[in-house]
Amino acid sequence: MERAILVIEDEAILGKNIRIYLERSGYDVRVAGSAEDGLALLDVFKPDAVILDFNLPGLNGLEALTRVRAFDSGIPVIMITGHGTVELAVEAMKAGARDFLTKPVALGKLKLLVDKAFNEKQRDSALDYYHRREADATDLASLFGDSPPMVALKHTLRQLLDAESQLQDGDAPAVLVLGETGTGKELVARALHFNGPRRDRPFVELNCASIPAQLLESELFGYERGAFTDARERKLGLVETAEGGTLFLDEIGDMDLSLQAKLLKLLEEKTVRRIGSLRDQRVNVRIVAATHRPMEALVREGSFRADLYFRLCVFQLTLPPLRERGTDILSLARHFIRLHAARYAKHEPGLTPAADAVLLAHRWPGNVRELRNVLEQAVLMATGTAIDAPQLSLSAVVATAPAPVRQAAALPAPAAPAAPQTLEDMERRALLDALRQTGWNVSRAARVLGISRDTLRYRIDKFGLSVTSAC
Numbered sequence: 001m002e003r004a005i006l007v008i009e010d011e012a013i014l015g016k017n018i019r020i021y022l023e024r025s026g027y028d029v030r031v032a033g034s035a036e037d038g039l040a041l042l043d044v045f046k047p048d049a050v051i052l053d054f055n056l057p058g059l060n061g062l063e064a065l066t067r068v069r070a071f072d073s074g075i076p077v078i079m080i081t082g083h084g085t086v087e088l089a090v091e092a093m094k095a096g097a098r099d100f101l102t103k104p105v106a107l108g109k110l111k112l113l114v115d116k117a118f119n120e121k122q123r124d125s126a127l128d129y130y131h132r133r134e135a136d137a138t139d140l141a142s143l144f145g146d147s148p149p150m151v152a153l154k155h156t157l158r159q160l161l162d163a164e165s166q167l168q169d170g171d172a173p174a175v176l177v178l179g180e181t182g183t184g185k186e187l188v189a190r191a192l193h194f195n196g197p198r199r200d201r202p203f204v205e206l207n208c209a210s211i212p213a214q215l216l217e218s219e220l221f222g223y224e225r226g227a228f229t230d231a232r233e234r235k236l237g238l239v240e241t242a243e244g245g246t247l248f249l250d251e252i253g254d255m256d257l258s259l260q261a262k263l264l265k266l267l268e269e270k271t272v273r274r275i276g277s278l279r280d281q282r283v284n285v286r287i288v289a290a291t292h293r294p295m296e297a298l299v300r301e302g303s304f305r306a307d308l309y310f311r312l313c314v315f316q317l318t319l320p321p322l323r324e325r326g327t328d329i330l331s332l333a334r335h336f337i338r339l340h341a342a343r344y345a346k347h348e349p350g351l352t353p354a355a356d357a358v359l360l361a362h363r364w365p366g367n368v369r370e371l372r373n374v375l376e377q378a379v380l381m382a383t384g385t386a387i388d389a390p391q392l393s394l395s396a397v398v399a400t401a402p403a404p405v406r407q408a409a410a411l412p413a414p415a416a417p418a419a420p421q422t423l424e425d426m427e428r429r430a431l432l433d434a435l436r437q438t439g440w441n442v443s444r445a446a447r448v449l450g451i452s453r454d455t456l457r458y459r460i461d462k463f464g465l466s467v468t469s470a471c
Contacts, residue, residue, distance in 0.1 A: 003118060006047035007031045008038035008064065009080075010056050014105065018051065021107040022114065035059035035067075042071050049117055051110070052097075054081035054088065062095055069096045076117035080105055143184070143191060144335055145328035149320035157191060160315060164196050170284070172198070174267060176252075176312045177290040179319030181455050182369030185290035186250060188317060192288060193246040201245030204238050208249055213256035218275055221262065227276025239272045239283055246286045252312070253293035253304060263287075264308045287312070292454060294461050322364040322371060329359050329371065336372050337387070340379040349382045354389040362394050363427065365451045428463050431456070435465070 005027050009015035015031040022029045030045050032038035035056045041047075050068055054061035065077055079092045082103040089100045098120075099113045143154055164172050175192060177185045186205065193203045211219060222237030239247060249255075255263070266272055267287060271280040289312050298304035322329060333351060341348040351359070364370055374394060378387045430449065438444040446456040459465075 035064035147325040172286040173314040174287045182367035183319040189248040189288045204242040205248040209251035209254040223275035252289035253291035322367040336375040358389045
């Protein structure tokens, strides 16, 4: 589709040259010889951009610019003049001009400015679209589930958001989100941001476990030119990028101790200092942190600062694991089936009663993330109208304890252990068997169990397992 450009220029030859040059580039161009004629064309021609001369008969360019902006503030305006001064350029920019050119006008440069204006407008529109789509997708209603733990969580979130809306100073408290891997901690962080007073400002996220400690500092706090060998120019950190909005620090439990001190200063003083800088910058950023690791245990062992922990958990939210959410599992499963069927343009299959039973019986070590992935595979491979139990690729190691490890033939067989009375007993026995079988190699044991290394470490801490407990 052709872009429409209105040229308001009283020099007929220049106006004609601009029209011909831009039409060769595929633009639809109209020329008006006065501000009055140009303003009359706004509603008829509906231009996508305006090229506006300053020295015009009747209304001058600045007055015309004000009226163009009043008609549609989104139309980019490029102002040109034969008597350019710094003062006039400043006034034009303050009035809303996107660019300012002095005569004689280089048509090639004018076209570059027009192209740039359209590219920036398209980019801004795309960013606005994605921002609105992200906000719509992170409404509190997107937190699926009617189980008691989820009802309580959503009630707590609403209370927090209501309290924040009444804040007089806008200094929202830090929030610490706890929960196993895959429970949806990032979704809660987004819900806090996009449903709160900071929804129109940036939401910036950083996974503290995904970046080496030596790079994490520069990512968070930025650096000045020359701060180190490869610092060829100034770089703003994510803290400054999130100005006015929310900084979400995922896996905060993996942050290096040296960085924890700088984060504590940010929380307490609301200032940040770039690497290599001598000045502190004031920032207005709300911190939301999340981790699957046992924070109190990390504080006790000295790998996480106690003062930072207490500063982060001004408000603490704990997400329930999927296995404790009852029939939420089935409603989430049907939601994911609907989602994946639409993505792959397939008929939406149902779930058989046997599949429902298997889903409810599974322990879900990977939580909601695991459920989503299992259902994606099932939908992708489904050929009928329903998904049955055998089509669900579930790991059975957590739901059913593995057989005891065989002893060497020369050794007497150990006495059979008493039958476990609870699911936690079964889970503990499965962990111990896998760890004992692999000589307490955590990585190998995690592979045997079909879970991640982090999940296994969390469960080792949860059950207080050690080499001596396996004896």
